[in-house]
Amino acid sequence: MSSDAVRTTFTLDFLDWNPWMERATETPLTPERRETVEAIVGTSNAGNYINVLANDLEALQARALVHRHVYSSEDPEPSAWRELGATTASRINGCVYCASVHARLYTKYTRRRDVALRFLAEGVDADLPEVERAVVDLAAKLSTDPESLTPADLEPLRQAGLDEMTILDVINYTAFFANANRLMLTLGEPAVKEE
Amino acid sequence: MQHDIDVIDAMLGLEVAAAVAPLRNQKPDNATQLQRYYDALFDPTNASAAAFSRANRFLVAVRVASHTRSAAVADWYAGLARAEGVEEDQLERAANVDRAWTDETALGAAMRHADLVTRAPDQTSAGDLDALKEAGISPAGVLSLAQTIAFVSYQLRLVAGLRALGGAS
Numbered sequence: 001m002s003s004d005a006v007r008t009t010f011t012l013d014f015l016d017w018n019p020w021m022e023r024a025t026e027t028p029l030t031p032e033r034r035e036t037v038e039a040i041v042g043t044s045n046a047g048n049y050i051n052v053l054a055n056d057l058e059a060l061q062a063r064a065l066v067h068r069h070v071y072s073s074e075d076p077e078p079s080a081w082r083e084l085g086a087t088t089a090s091r092i093n094g095c096v097y098c099a100s101v102h103a104r105l106y107t108k109y110t111r112r113r114d115v116a117l118r119f120l121a122e123g124v125d126a127d128l129p130e131v132e133r134a135v136v137d138l139a140a141k142l143s144t145d146p147e148s149l150t151p152a153d154l155e156p157l158r159q160a161g162l163d164e165m166t167i168l169d170v171i172n173y174t175a176f177f178a179n180a181n182r183l184m185l186t187l188g189e190p191a192v193k194e195e
Numbered sequence: 196m197q198h199d200i201d202v203i204d205a206m207l208g209l210e211v212a213a214a215v216a217p218l219r220n221q222k223p224d225n226a227t228q229l230q231r232y233y234d235a236l237f238d239p240t241n242a243s244a245a246a247f248s249r250a251n252r253f254l255v256a257v258r259v260a261s262h263t264r265s266a267a268v269a270d271w272y273a274g275l276a277r278a279e280g281v282e283e284d285q286l287e288r289a290a291n292v293d294r295a296w297t298d299e300t301a302l303g304a305a306m307r308h309a310d311l312v313t314r315a316p317d318q319t320s321a322g323d324l325d326a327l328k329e330a331g332i333s334p335a336g337v338l339s340l341a342q343t344i345a346f347v348s349y350q351l352r353l354v355a356g357l358r359a360l361g362g363a364s
Contacts, residue, residue: 020321022334056338058243062235063342065228094317146355147264151362164360168218171356172225179349183341185316186323 008096010120012104012113015097017049019188024054033057052187066176079166080109081135085174087116088139091123095181097190102177131160138167139174201226202233206267206354207361214361233350236343237275246335247343250279251302255309255340256347257289258296262313265351272347304330305340312344 024037040060041051053060083106090099103116118126124140134156141149157167184190203219203226204212219226237252256272273286288296289306296306304327311319327337 021324021328021337024334027334053338053342055334056243056246056342058235058240059232059339059342059346062228062232063346066225066232142352142356145263146352149355149359151359154359164218165221168215168356168360171360172353175349175352175356178352179345182312182316182345182348186312186319187338187341 010091010096010103011100012107012116012120013100014193015100016191016193017097017184017188018191019048019052021052021187022055023048023051024057025051027055048188049184053183063179067180079169080106081131081162081166082169082173083109084119084132084135085139085142085170086177086180087119088124088136089143089174089177090181091120092140092143093178093181093185095177095185097184098177098181100190131157131162134160134162135170138170142171142174143178201230202271203229203350203354203357206271206350207357208267211358211361211363214363215357218360219357229350229353232346236339236346239339243335243339246333247305247339250276250281251305252339252343253279254281254285254289254302255305255343257286258292258306258309259313259344259347260351261290261292262310263351265355268347268351268354299330301330301332301336304332308340309344312341313348 023041025034025041029037037051037054037057040057041047041054050060053063083102086102087099087106090096090102099120103120107113107116112129115128115132119128119132119136124136128136138149138153138157141153154167157170162170201212207215237249237256239247239249239252253272253276257269257276260266260269260272269290273290276286276289277283288294292310295310296303308323308327311323324337327340332340
């Protein structure tokens with residue numbers, strides 16, 4: 001259950017999400033279409049959000065594959081760095097919901113809860129360890145001014161010991177959150193979760 | 196139209212696409228799934244195209260890519276728009292992000308929404324979705340618009356990142 005209290009500050013807490021428009025199941029659908037939509041929405045633990053996205057079912061289904069790949073890919077191993085990239089994009093774009101999810105995952109991989117909290121509170125200018133600094137700088141540039149990116153921007157990550165696939169993973173994941181943030185932020189709003 | 200070539204590779208150009216191929220080929224599913232997401236939006240079903248037209252999707256894509264001056268991405272969608280019969284003056288307007296699209300039409304409302312979501316996604320409110328509805332866009336159309344904006348926002352950053360990885364600036 002979610003409350004009506006809108007969450008507007010960055011947090012490591014679990015949040016809910018309330019839509020600003022009709023869920024697909026609230027619109028006129030053919031019986032066949034309704035069955036498909038209900039099957040997809042019913043199995044999701046992000047029901048409201050998926051139900052709104054289901055208003056364009058083909059895009060939702062195609063995007064879900066990209067999303068799942070981005071999340072579940074084991075090659076390279078799930079890394080703290082891509083989670084930090086996602087957190088950076090979300091922090092810059094103002095997506096409190098996405099930032100809370102991915103800062104928790106960054107914390108899970110690194111055990112650096114203090115760094116996560118400082119980054120959420122202070123943003124890209126926060127005092128960060130070396131690898132974190134390199135990842136945040138790349139993710140910030142990609143989020144705010146992607147066309148200014150040059151090969152030289154990747155050097156700090158290489159010097160910090162990240163291989164090319166891990167750097168691509170950070171880029172892909174950060175870029176994907178330009179997408180995820182914009183969907184989450186513009187179709188509804190995060191809410192404080194009721195215990 | 197289903198594309199025979201990978202759209203990301205096409206946007207990168209032959210040289211950079213070849214340079215990053217050894218990396219991209221390690222995750223072939225990622226490339227195929229991204230292409231499928233692209234097709235869902237830019238080669239939509241008839242029902243989906245009725246909710247938000249192909250021409251409008253291409254123009255919105257040009258607009259989003261023009262905000263970040265992502266020329267290769269904007270040019271790609273401008274080419275698709277021309278093939279769909281969109282006039283040059285419309286394309287010039289879409290590329291000129293300093294000028295608001297003030298028309299009281301579905302496209303005008305969509306373009307104003309694209310400007311807001313691209314520039315300041317955290318400044319949107321429920322009222323912005325109401326404005327799309329008042330312009331005659333259905334819930335299905337609103338989602339096709341939202342997904343188009345979000346997809347291109349992702350794509351142009353992946354292209355910029357791959358270009359840097361491939362040694363080009």
